[in-house]
Amino acid sequence: MKTPVDRFRFRPYQRPAAGWGALRSVAHAWLDSRQPFKNLCAMLQTNQHGGFDCPGCAWGEAPQEGRIRFCENGAKAVNWEASGRGVDRAFFARHTLDDLTTHDDYWLEYQGRTVEPMFFDGTSDHYQPISWDEAFALIARHLKSLDSPDQAAFYTSGRASNEAAFLYQLFARAFGTNNLPDCSNMCHEASGVALKQSIGTGKGTVTYEDFAKAEAIFVIGQNPGTNHPRMLEPLSEAVARGAQVVVLNPLRERGLERFQAPQDPVQMLTGGESPMNTAYLRPALGGDMAAIRGIAKFLLRWQAEAEDRGRGDDGPLDRAFIAEHCAGFNDYRATVDATTWAEISAFSGLGKDELERAAHIFCRSNATIICWAMGITQHRHSVATIQEITNLQLMRGQIGRPGAGLCPVRGHSNVQGDRTMGIDDSPSPQLLDALEARFGFSLPRKPGYNVVQTIEAMAAGNIKVFIGLGGNFAQATPDTKRTHRALRNCELTVQISTKLNRSHLATGKSALILPCLGRSDMDVQSAGPQAVTVEDSFSMVHASYGQLKPLSREMRSEPAVVAGIAQATLGDTPVPWCTLTEDYRRIRTLIGDVIPGFENFEQKLQQPGGFYLQNPAAQRRWHTDNGKANFISHSLPAPLPPEVLEKIGRKGARKADLVLQTLRSHDQYNTTVYGLDDRYRGVKGGRQVLFAHLEDIHRLGFADRDRVDIVSLWSDEVERRVVGFTLIAFDIPKGQAAAYYPEANPLVPLESYGVGSFTPTSKYIAIRLEPSSALQRIV
Numbered sequence: 033m034k035t036p037v038d039r040f041r042f043r044p045y046q047r048p049a050a051g052w053g054a055l056r057s058v059a060h061a062w063l064d065s066r067q068p069f070k071n072l073c074a075m076l077q078t079n080q081h082g083g084f085d086c087p088g089c090a091w092g093e094a095p096q097e098g099r100i101r102f103c104e105n106g107a108k109a110v111n112w113e114a115s116g117r118g119v120d121r122a123f124f125a126r127h128t129l130d131d132l133t134t135h136d137d138y139w140l141e142y143q144g145r146t147v148e149p150m151f152f153d154g155t156s157d158h159y160q161p162i163s164w165d166e167a168f169a170l171i172a173r174h175l176k177s178l179d180s181p182d183q184a185a186f187y188t189s190g191r192a193s194n195e196a197a198f199l200y201q202l203f204a205r206a207f208g209t210n211n212l213p214d215c216s217n218m219c220h221e222a223s224g225v226a227l228k229q230s231i232g233t234g235k236g237t238v239t240y241e242d243f244a245k246a247e248a249i250f251v252i253g254q255n256p257g258t259n260h261p262r263m264l265e266p267l268s269e270a271v272a273r274g275a276q277v278v279v280l281n282p283l284r285e286r287g288l289e290r291f292q293a294p295q296d297p298v299q300m301l302t303g304g305e306s307p308m309n310t311a312y313l314r315p316a317l318g319g320d321m322a323a324i325r326g327i328a329k330f331l332l333r334w335q336a337e338a339e340d341r342g343r344g345d346d347g348p349l350d351r352a353f354i355a356e357h358c359a360g361f362n363d364y365r366a367t368v369d370a371t372t373w374a375e376i377s378a379f380s381g382l383g384k385d386e387l388e389r390a391a392h393i394f395c396r397s398n399a400t401i402i403c404w405a406m407g408i409t410q411h412r413h414s415v416a417t418i419q420e421i422t423n424l425q426l427m428r429g430q431i432g433r434p435g436a437g438l439c440p441v442r443g444h445s446n447v448q449g450d451r452t453m454g455i456d457d458s459p460s461p462q463l464l465d466a467l468e469a470r471f472g473f474s475l476p477r478k479p480g481y482n483v484v485q486t487i488e489a490m491a492a493g494n495i496k497v498f499i500g501l502g503g504n505f506a507q508a509t510p511d512t513k514r515t516h517r518a519l520r521n522c523e524l525t526v527q528i529s530t531k532l533n534r535s536h537l538a539t540g541k542s543a544l545i546l547p548c549l550g551r552s553d554m555d556v557q558s559a560g561p562q563a564v565t566v567e568d569s570f571s572m573v574h575a576s577y578g579q580l581k582p583l584s585r586e587m588r589s590e591p592a593v594v595a596g597i598a599q600a601t602l603g604d605t606p607v608p609w610c611t612l613t614e615d616y617r618r619i620r621t622l623i624g625d626v627i628p629g630f631e632n633f634e635q636k637l638q639q640p641g642g643f644y645l646q647n648p649a650a651q652r653r654w655h656t657d658n659g660k661a662n663f664i665s666h667s668l669p670a671p672l673p674p675e676v677l678e679k680i681g682r683k684g685a686r687k688a689d690l691v692l693q694t695l696r697s698h699d700q701y702n703t704t705v706y707g708l709d710d711r712y713r714g715v716k717g718g719r720q721v722l723f724a725h726l727e728d729i730h731r732l733g734f735a736d737r738d739r740v741d742i743v744s745l746w747s748d749e750v751e752r753r754v755v756g757f758t759l760i761a762f763d764i765p766k767g768q769a770a771a772y773y774p775e776a777n778p779l780v781p782l783e784s785y786g787v788g789s790f791t792p793t794s795k796y797i798a799i800r801l802e803p804s805s806a807l808q809r810i811v
Contacts, residue, residue, distance in 0.1 A: 039708075039716075039717035039718065040716070040717045040718035040758065041715075041716040041717055042714050042715055042716070042721075042737075042760055043714045043716070044714045045286060045711060045712050045713065045714045047290075047292075048286070048289075048290035048291055048292040048305040048306075049257040049261075049264060049286045049287040049289075049290060049291045049292070049308075049712060050103075050104065050257075050261065050264060050287075050291055050292050050293060050294050051292030051293075051294060051299070051300065051305070052292075052300065053711055054103070054104035054261075054294050055294055057104050057107075057108070057711070058104055058107040058108070061107055061108045061111040061112070061706070064111070066115060066116030066117060067114065067116045070114070070580060073579075077579050078101055078102040078106060078110060079093050079101035079102060079106075080101060081574075081640040081641065082577060083576075083577060083579065084551050084552055084576045084577055084578050084579055085445060085446075085551055085566045085574065085576035086101075086102055086106040086109060086110065086445060086551070087109050087110065087113055087191055087445055087550060087551040087552065088105055088106045088108075088109035088110075088444075088445060088701050089105070089106075089259060089260045089262075089442075089443060089444070089445060089701070090190070090441075090442040090443060090444060090445050090446065090447060090448060090567075090568050090569045091260045091262045091263055091441070091568065091569060092239075092240040092568040092569055092570040092572055093240065093262075093568075093572075093641065094240060094265075094266075101262075102262075103261035103262045104261055104294075105258065105259075105261050105698075105701060106261070106262070108699075108701070108706045109701055109704075110552055112141070112531075112704060112706055113145075113530055113531070113550040113551065113552055114550070114552045114553075114580055115144045115145055115531075115583075116144070116583070117142075117143060117144025117145065118144045118145050118146075118147040118583050118584060119143050119144050119145065119146050119147060119531075119532045120147050120148055120584075121148065121150070121160070121161045123143065124150060124158055124159040124160070125158065127158075128157040128158055129152070129157050129158070129159075129537055129539070130157055132536075132537055133537050136705075137507060137533065137534055137703065137705050137774065138705040138706075138707070138708060138719075140531075140532050140533055140534060140537075141531045141532060141533055141704060141705070143531075143532050144531070144532070144583075145530060145531060145547070145550075145583050145584075145587070146529050146530065146531065146532060146545055146546075146547035146587075147547055147583055147584035147586055147587060148161055148547060148584060148586040149161065149162050149163065149164055149167045149544065149545065149546055149547065149586065150162065150544070150545040151166075151167065151170070151542070151543070151544055152539050152542060152543040152544075153542050154539075154541045154542050159536075159543075159545065162544070164586075164588070164596065167544050167546060168596045168597055168599070168600035169600055170524075170542075170544065171497075171499070171524070171526060171544070171597050171600065171601065172597070172600035172601040174496070174497050174523060174524045175207065175497055175601050176601065178496060178497065180208075181207050181208030181209040181476070182208075182209045182211060182480070182494075183494065183495055183496045183497065184204075184207065184209060184211060184495065184496070184497040184498075184499070185211045185213060185481060185486045185489070185490070185495045185497070185498050185499070186200060186201075186203075186204040186209075186211060186212050186213075186499050186501070187212075187213050187214065187483075187486070187498065187499065187500045187501065187503065187505055188200060188212065188213075188214040188215070188450055188455045188501045188502065188503075189214070189215050189444065189500070189501060189502030189503030190214070190215045190216065190442075190443060190444025190445065190446055190447030190450060190502075190503075191444055191445055191446060191502050191503070191551070192446060192450055192455075192501050192502050192590055193446060193449075193564030193565060193566060193576070193590060193591070194446065194449045194450075194452070194453050194564065194565045194566060194567065194573070194623065195564050195565065195590075195591045195616050195619045195620065195623075196501065196564070196589075196590035196591045196594055197446075197449065197450040197453040197454070197455050197501075198453040198454065198619060198622065198623050198626075198627075199591055199594045199595060199598070199609070199612070199613075199619060200212075200455065200501055200594050201453060201454040201455050201456075202454075202467070202471070202606075202607070202622075203594060203597070203598040203601075203602070203609075205464075205467065205475045205476060206471075206473065206598070206602055206605065206606055207601065207602065208476055209476055209480055210456075210457055210458070210459060210476050210478065210479060210480030211457065211480035211481045211486065211495070212454075212455050212456060212457050212480055213457055213480075213481055213482050213483040213485075213486045214447075214450060214451070214455045214456075214457075214483075215443075215444060215447055215483075215503055215508065215702075216447050216450070216451055217457075217482045217483040217484070217790060217791065218410075218483055218508060218509065218510075218791060218792055218794075219406055219409060219410070219442075219443050219447070219791070220405075220406075220409055220440055220442055220443070220447070221409070221482075221786070221789045221790065221791045222408075222409040222414035222415045222417075222418055222786050222788070222789040222791050223404075223409055223418055223440040224451070225415050225788050225789050226414075226415045226416075226418035226419045226422065226788075227418065227422065227438065227440070227649075228656075229419065229656070229662065229664060230418075230419050230422040230423075230426075230656075230661065230662050230664055231422065231431065231438075231649040231654060231656070231661050231662075232648060232649055232653075232654045232655030232656040232661075233647060233648060233649045233655060234451070235440075235448065235571055235647060236437065236438050236439045236440050236441075236569060236570070236571075236647075237431055237432070237437035237438050237439075237647050237649050237650040238401055238436070238437035238438065238439045238570065238650075239570045239571075239572075239644065240266075240570050240572075242399075242401060242434060242435050242436070242437060243266040243267075243269075243270065243401065243435075244266065244269070244270075244435075245399055245434045245435030246270060246275055246397075246399050246400065246401045246435040246436065247275050247276070247396075247397040247398055247399045247400065247435065248275060248276040248277075248278065248393055248394065248396075248397035248399070248400040248401075249267065249270055249275065249276070249277050249278070249400070249401045249402075249403065250278045250279075250280070250390075250394075250400065250401070250402040250403065251267070251277065251278070251279050251280070251281070251288065251309075251403050251404075252279075252280040252281070252320055252402065252403065252404045252407070252408055252421070253280065253281065253320055253404050253405055253406065253407020253408035253409075253795075254281070254403060254404060254405035254406075254407060254408075254441055255281070255283075255285045255287065255288070255405075255407075255695070255696075256287055256288070256441070257285055257286055257287015257288065257291075257698075257712060258285070258287065258696055258697070258698045258712065259405065259441075259443070259696060259701075260405075260441055261287065263441070264287055264291050264293075264308070265293065267288075267291075267308055268291045268293065268306040268307075268308055271306065271307055271308060271309070271310065272306060276310045276311070276393045276396075276397065277308065277309045277310055277311075278309065278310065278311045278312075278313070278390055278393055278394075279308075279309045279311070279312045279313065280313045280314075280315055280320055280323060281312075281313075281314065281315075281407065282314050282315060282316070282317055282407075282693075282764065282765050282768055283314075283695075283763075283764055283770065284312070284314070284763055285712070286712040287308065287712065288308050288309055288312070289307075289308055289309065289312070290305050290306070290307060290308060291305060291306045291308050292304065292305045292306070293306070310393070311389060311390060311393060313382055313386055313387075313390060314381070314382075314765055315380050315381050315382055316379070316380060316381030316382075316765065316767070316768070317691050317693055317768055317795060317796055318379075318411050318412075318413070318669070318691075318795070318796050319379050319380040319381045319382070320380075320407070320408055320417055321379075321413060321416060321417040321420045321666075321668060321669065322375070322376050322378075322379035322380035322668050323376075323380040323382055323387060323390075324417070324420045324421055324423075324424055325368060325371055325376055325380075325420060325668060326373075326376040326377075326380060326382070326384070326387035326391070327387055327390055327391040327394055327424060328368050328420075328423065328424050328427065329368050329369075329371065329373075329376065330387065330388055330391035330392075330395075331348045331349065331391060331394070331395065331424075331427055331428075332349075332365060332368055332369065334347060334348050334395065335347035335348055335349045348395040348427070348428060349427050349428065350427070350428050350429030352429075353426075353428075353429030354426065354427070354429070357426075357429075357652060357654065357660060357661050358426055358660055358661045358662070358663060359658055359660040359661070359662050359663070360662050360663035360664060360665065361426075361663045363663065363665050364423055364663035364664070364665045366665075367665040367666075367667070371668060375668055376668075379668050379669070381765065394424070394428070395428075398436075399430070399433065399434065399435030399436045400425070400428070400430045400435075400436050401435070401436060401437055401438075401439050402421050402424070402425060402430075402437075402438060402439065403439040403440075403441050404418070404421065404439075404440060404441070405440070405441045405443070406443070406794070406795065407693075407795055408421075409440075409786070409789075409791055410786070410791055410792060410793060410794040410795040410796075411786060411793055411795055411796050412669065412784070412785075412786055412787060412793050412796065413666070413669040413786070413787060414786040414787075414789055414791060415786060415787060415788040415789055416666035416669065416787070418440075419664040419666065420666065421438070422438060422661075422664075423663050423664065425437070425438060426661055426663060431649060431650070431652070431661070432649065432650055432651060432652035437650060439569070440569070441569055442568075442569045443702065444702065445551070445566055445568075446566040446567060448567050448568070448569060448571070449565070449566050449567030449573070452567055452627060452645070453623070453627065454467070454627075457479055457480040457481055457482045457485075458479040458480070458482075463626075464477065466626045466627075467626055470622070470625050470626050471606040471607065472606065473605075473606050481495070482790045483509060483790070484510075484782060484785055484790045484792070485790070486498075487509060487511070487514065487515050487518045487782060488518075488782065490518035490519060490521055490522055491514065491517065491518040491521060493521060495522060496522055496523040496524070497522060497523060497524045497525075497526075497540075498519060498522050498524070498525045498526065498540065499525075499526040499528070499597070500525075500526065500527045500528060500529075500535060501528050501590065501594065502528060502529065502530075502548075502590070503535075503702075503703075504533040504534060504535050504702075504703040504704075505519070505527075505535050506519060506533075506534045506535040506537075506538040507533065507534045507535065507703040507774040507777065508702065508703050508774065508777075509777070509792075510777055510780035510781065510782055510784075510792040510794065511752070511777070511778065511780055511781055511782040512774070512777045512778040513752075513778055514750075514782055515538070515782075516538040519535075519538040519539070519540060520538060520539065520540065520541075521540070522540035522541070523540055523541050523542065524540050524541070524542050524543065524544070525538075525539050525540035525542075525543045525544075526543070526544045526546065527543070527544070527545050527546065528546045528548050528590065528593050528594075529545060529546070529547065529548065530547070530548060530549075530550045531704075533703070534703075546588075546593055547584065547586060547587045547588070548587060548588060548589065548590050548593055549578065549582060549587050549588065549589045549590070550578075551564075551576055551578065552578055552579060552580050553578040553580055553581075553582045553587070554577075554578040554579065554580060554581055554582065555578050555589045557589070557592070557613060557614050557615065557616070558614045558615075559614050559615035559617075560615075561577065562589070562615070562616045563575040563576060563577045563616065563637070564576050564589075564591075564616065565620070565637065565642075567645065570644075571644055571645040571646075571647055572641065572642050572643070572644055572645075573630075573636075573637075573642045573643055573644075573645060574637070574641060574642025574643075575637045575642065589613070591612075591613045591616065591619065592610075592613045594609075595609035595610050595612060595613045596609075596610065607622070617634055620633040620634055620637075621633070621634075629645040629646060649661070688745050688798035688799060688800060689728075689732050689799060689800045689801050690724060690728060690732075690767060690768060690769040690799055690800075690801070691767060691768055691769070691796060691797065691798055691799070692722075692742070692768075692769045692770065692771060692776065692779065692796075692797040692798075692799045693768070693769075693770050693794070693795040693796065693797070694770070694771060694772065694773035694776045694777065694780070694794045694795070694797075695770055695771075695772065695773060696772065696773060697709070697710035697713070697715065697719065697772055698710045698711050698712050698713070699711070700772075703773075703774050705719070710772075713762075715760070718758065719772050719775055720754075720756055720757045720758065720772075720775055721757060721758050721759075721760050721771065721772070722740065722742060722757045722758070722759050722760065722769055722770070722771050722801075723760050723762035723764055723769060723770040723771070724759060724760070724761070724762065724764060724768075724769045725761070725762070725764050725765065725766045725767075725768070726761035727766055728766055728767065728769075729759055729761055732801055734759055734801065734803075735759075736759060736760070736761040737758060737759060737760070738758075738759045738803075738804075739756055739757065739758055739759075739803075739804035739806070740757055740758075740759055740801045740802060740803065740804050741753055741754065741755045741756070741757070741801070741802045741803070741804050741805055741806070742754050742757055742771070742776070742779060742799050742800075742801060743779075743799060743800050743801075743802060744778075744779035744780070744781065744797055744798070744799055745798040745799065745800060746781040746783070746784060746798075747781070747783075750781075752778055752779050752780075752781065753778070753779075754775065754776060754778050754779060755804060755805050755806040756804050756805075756806035757771065757804070759801075769799065773794065776797075777794070779797050779799065780792050780793065780794050780797060784797075
């Protein structure tokens with residue numbers, strides 16, 4: 033039998049994204065599910081009207097009917113969820129917790145679906161079966177014994193439906209707390225914070241249809257080929273019709289270079305492919321803000337030249353839009369003027385000629401969309417960067433017109449919907465007022481804990497009960513060892529889950545695993561088959577009907593689990609919880625009573641493709657404090673945060689060798705690892721790899737394929753180290769490195785987060801390398 037080291041291979045990938053490689057990968061996922069024909073039939077109903085919403089990403093859908101509406105990674109997500117394997121009492125009788133902790137994340141989830149409630153009482157090393165009623169009563173006893181409701185935290189994954197999320201936040205607030213950390217705290221929180229201040233809404237302003245009307249699309253800090261593969265089609269169509277697609281990304285991602293459409297028989301049979309960009313800029317990590325500043329500086333120079341000629345209206349700026357709709361432009365103009373080209377080049381890592389080319393593209397386009405993802409949001413200065421992007425769009429009036437706008441590309445399938453439903457540790461007064469008016473009780477008003485604050489509070493003993501509605505909190509979060517210790521410091525941890533994962537092993541003093549239905553599972557309640565709803569990145573809300581018979585009768589829907597906990601804890605206050613879940617239309621009626629845009633909810637859901645939640649900024653209505661779209665000025669950030677600058681500048685301290693970003697492989701989605709390959713990056717059979725430039729590898733005294741330990745530079749009090757990583761010489765800018773998440777999460781300091789957002793800085797970690805202390809191990 034081959035060892036993990038023997039299985040590991042690296043060979044640069046030469047083919048286009050998607051194409052035959054995607055079809056082979058999908059076929060393998062079907063065959064590996066143990067029920068391939070059932071899953072194939074179900075896949076044809078993915079993202080269709082009357083079918084189920086893909087449990088993967090939040091990308092929207094083309095309006096045309098009759099199309100295949102899933103991608104390679106969507107197929108993996110469905111087949112991974114719709115596994116024929118089950119994790120039951122017999123499995124836990126065979127495996128102790130100590131035994132399970134020796135296995136990697138891929139092995140854990142590969143064991144299959146959680147199929148019955150399980151309880152760990154802290155006295156043995158095994159989970160034991162428990163009935164649903166006993167589980168609900170146990171949770172209620174723990175919650176009611178707390179000294180304060182604020183000693184409980186209610187975490188939410190982006191896969192929770194609108195119905196489950198609405199009940200969950202209502203329960204938490206009826207219990208008495210706003211401790212509602214969620215996965216958006218770790219990904220797009222900076223987008224919401226920045227956009228609310230700039231344009232009055234935390235959501236993007238474009239629709240799917242806008243991509244067909246855009247003259248230019250800027251894709252910044254995003255890898256759609258792996259994370260949102262259905263985005264490749266509108267991008268390739270944009271290039272084909274002559275639109276400009278400009279990429280800003282340090283890595284050359286295959287999905288942003290070349291694409292072969294699996295639904296195009298001509299391309300598939302002839303080996304044809306489509307180019308995916310017209311310009312590809314590779315900034316330094318964290319240098320995107322400086323790059324955007326450089327484009328803005330060119331615009332202002334050209335505007336000044338037009339004004340000097342007495343033809344200001346012919347300049348690139350939309351002066352009428354700025355005058356009517358905006359505030360703060362003069363201050364921003366002064367900030368840009370005061371920024372030197374030397375600073376822009378040093379911080380962005382790009383030449384002035386490269387930025388001038390991008391600026392010309394931006395100026396020639398009358399309909400520009402700017403997209404971004406976690407390559408932007410997971411930095412210390414993420415809020416400032418997104419506001420710089422917004423400033424650039426405001427300069428040319430590129431918000432509130434067809435084919436133009438701002439597009440934060442969300443990750444998980446309903447992460448945006450969860451926030452719309454009130455999953456928010458800092459809820460708006462308007463939401464709380466609406467809930468109080470509808471349900472007639474006083475809600476807590478002080479902000480709750482976000483993810484970082486929740487981990488700190490658990491570690492300090494201030495959170496005693498942790499409930500996770502989906503997700504894999506233990507692995508998704510930063511500073512992994514500290515997070516695991518914090519979870520173990522709780523009196524009770526509860527995981528509402530579809531699959532076995534690491535969070536089930538980082539237990540409190542007692543722990544529960546509550547098995548829930550997935551998006552692909554049929555959900556039948558006493559009133560009959562039920563639909564849940566989700567909201568995509570374009571603010572489209574649609575229904576999702578599961579297609580597959582659940583693996584076990586003991587699995588319950590997320591709304592039913594939330595209602596069971598709430599009923600056991602609060603009784604029928606402020607609503608009859610379990611009665612609501614007999615028919616989800618009752619939950620949707622409550623949502624329509626409270627959440628703007630959801631009036632006549634049930635009627636709107638009958639529209640094929642769902643319905644659009646109106647975006648005021650897209651209509652040039654600015655729900656900001658001053659009623660204007662705001663230019664917000666920031667100084668360019670230093671390349672390293674002050675804490676690290678102080679450390680590496682200290683006498684005797686070693687300077688950072690490289691700056692690391694974490695990223696996903698092509699065989700994973702969030703913390704879920706579908707396999708040990710990364711096709712587009714040429715990796716096969718391993719995940720403990722560190723991508724770096726060959727000159728950096730040699731500069732640091734190593735050779736390609738050497739084994740190294742990686743040490744994070746942050747504080748002297750805590751060592752953050754991962755061991756046994758294989759160096760891979762890769763096409764990456766010098767000074768940078770990349771490694772997979774969650775394997776590299778132990779290197780992300782809990783204290784290193786975005787200003788104003790608390791989002792962990794997973795895309796900017798100062799590291800040093802040492803010869804490996806684990807030469808014989810690779811996973």
